[in-house]
Amino acid sequence: MPVVVDPDSSTLSELLTALPPGGHGMDTTGTLTAWLDNRPDEYVAVIGPGVDFAEALELCETLRFTRPTVSVVVVRETVDTDVLTKAMHAGVRDVVPVRDLAAVSGAVERAYQLWIALRGPSGVARQGRIVAVFSPKGGVGKTTAAVNLALALADRGARQVVLVDLDLAFGDVAITLQLFPSHSIEHAVGGEDALDFNLLEPILTRHEDSLMVLAAPSTPDARDRITPTLVARTLRTLAENFDFVVVDTAPAFDELTLTALDETDECVMVATLDVPTLKNVKVALETMDALGIAQGHRHLLLNRADDEVGIGADKVEAILGLKIAAQVATSVEIAAATNAGRPIVAAKPDHGSSHQFQHLAARLAGTSFADRPDATTTKAAATDEAREDGRARFFRRRR
Ligand SMILES: Nc1ncnc2c1ncn2[C@@H]1O[C@H](COP(=O)(O)OP(=O)(O)OP(=O)(O)O)[C@@H](O)[C@H]1O
Numbered sequence: 373m374p375v376v377v378d379p380d381s382s383t384l385s386e387l388l389t390a391l392p393p394g395g396h397g398m399d400t401t402g403t404l405t406a407w408l409d410n411r412p413d414e415y416v417a418v419i420g421p422g423v424d425f426a427e428a429l430e431l432c433e434t435l436r437f438t439r440p441t442v443s444v445v446v447v448r449e450t451v452d453t454d455v456l457t458k459a460m461h462a463g464v465r466d467v468v469p470v471r472d473l474a475a476v477s478g479a480v481e482r483a484y485q486l487w488i489a490l491r492g493p494s495g496v497a498r499q500g501r502i503v504a505v506f507s508p509k510g511g512v513g514k515t516t517a518a519v520n521l522a523l524a525l526a527d528r529g530a531r532q533v534v535l536v537d538l539d540l541a542f543g544d545v546a547i548t549l550q551l552f553p554s555h556s557i558e559h560a561v562g563g564e565d566a567l568d569f570n571l572l573e574p575i576l577t578r579h580e581d582s583l584m585v586l587a588a589p590s591t592p593d594a595r596d597r598i599t600p601t602l603v604a605r606t607l608r609t610l611a612e613n614f615d616f617v618v619v620d621t622a623p624a625f626d627e628l629t630l631t632a633l634d635e636t637d638e639c640v641m642v643a644t645l646d647v648p649t650l651k652n653v654k655v656a657l658e659t660m661d662a663l664g665i666a667q668g669h670r671h672l673l674l675n676r677a678d679d680e681v682g683i684g685a686d687k688v689e690a691i692l693g694l695k696i697a698a699q700v701a702t703s704v705e706i707a708a709a710t711n712a713g714r715p716i717v718a719a720k721p722d723h724g725s726s727h728q729f730q731h732l733a734a735r736l737a738g739t740s741f742a743d744r745p746d747a748t749t750t751k752a753a754a755t756d757e758a759r760e761d762g763r764a765r766f767f768r769r770r771r
């Protein structure tokens with residue numbers, strides 16, 4: 373996952389939009405160095421214009437020998453012969469002018485190609501996308517959303533999807549899908565130092581044809597044995613073997629959830645139309661801003677978005693500073709489908725709520741809903757597509 377450094381938060385946000393999903397922002401080169409120590413697979417570091425040029429060159433000189441597979445891209449206000457000569461001597465891979473985001477994207481893409489070439493064909497990992505479904509509040513519909521999004525992404529086996537239950541103490545993904553897993557993430561405890569897919573594959577549970585599930589432990593105390601390292605390595609390993617890793621989370625900003633959010637490429641933030649939830653979601657978003665988590669890759673899912681509660685969609689967007697990506701109304705059919713062990717997307721794919729999950733899944737996949745085989749495109753869907761087209765193009769370009 374690419375990383376960008378700049379002390380100025382608005383410059384950081386702007387540069388992050390030029391990076392592929394999952395890009396991380398940080399404010400100092402010291403933080404970057406610490407980050408790289410834990411990221412053997414990192415391929416590019418973008419140094420923003422706010423970082424002192426001499427400091428950027430010094431960092432590059434060091435990385436040239438300690439991490440030769442990490443390309444350094446330097447963004448500068450002025451790109452003249454003097455800057456280029458010094459950059460070349462330090463081993464900077466690319467120097468691009470500030471505000472030329474297309475040039476930044478191009479440089480990052482070239483860095484990725486170089487990294488693949490350096491790793492060799494056998495070392496090329498699949499780059500699946502990690503989608504975390506999160507909310508700081510309990511009971512708002514995280515599991516409902518995670519399960520339905522995973523099913524929508526895996527629709528007809530078009531993509532390989534794994535759903536991970538990281539609500540480790542009280543996870544209910546398995547019961548929601550009427551699964552009775554014999555294994556859970558608990559069975560990978562102790563294996564974190566040598567974790568690979570051979571160890572993970574046997575502990576997954578299959579749901580029908582299209583979806584795999586990594587279940588939560590069956591007893592709450594097992595949670596204490598699951599470390600952040602295990603969570604991080606599990607998600608990364610799954611991302612190398614599936615197109616999508618959808619993660620259901622606990623309603624807490626604890627270390628394990630933060631670890632998962634740190635690994636995530638796309639974060640679906642679930643909110644409901646009540647003041648306490650909106651307040652907590654706002655605090656969570658601000659915390660994620662401060663930690664540089666999923667900036668530019670957050671999707672607001674408004675659940676139980678009913679008209680009569682007195683808070684409108686526009687108000688929510690203004691409070692949270694985030695556009696609503698999908699709205700699901702309260703529906704007895706959603707609860708009934710969950711209770712029957714066949715979530716709404718599977719039980720009633722043409723239900724309005726199912727369409728919302730399908731649209732959000734399409735947005736996460738960088739495709740339009742109409743690209744699905746046999747999809748019935750409604751007028752509303754067509755409008756959504758137009759709105760999402762820019763983002764879809766962005767994702768396609770990144771791929
Ligand atoms: N739009 C909806 N309409 C009707 N019922 C819903 C809707 N969304 C969720 N529910 C129901 O609300 C309950 C809580 O939902 P869910 O388990 O998805 O929340 P959660 O955020 O995962 O909760 P927790 O924090 O406890 O994990 C479930 O019984 C679910 O079926």
Ligand SMILES: [Mg+2]
Pocket residue numbers: 514515516539544620621
């Ligand atoms: Mg839940």
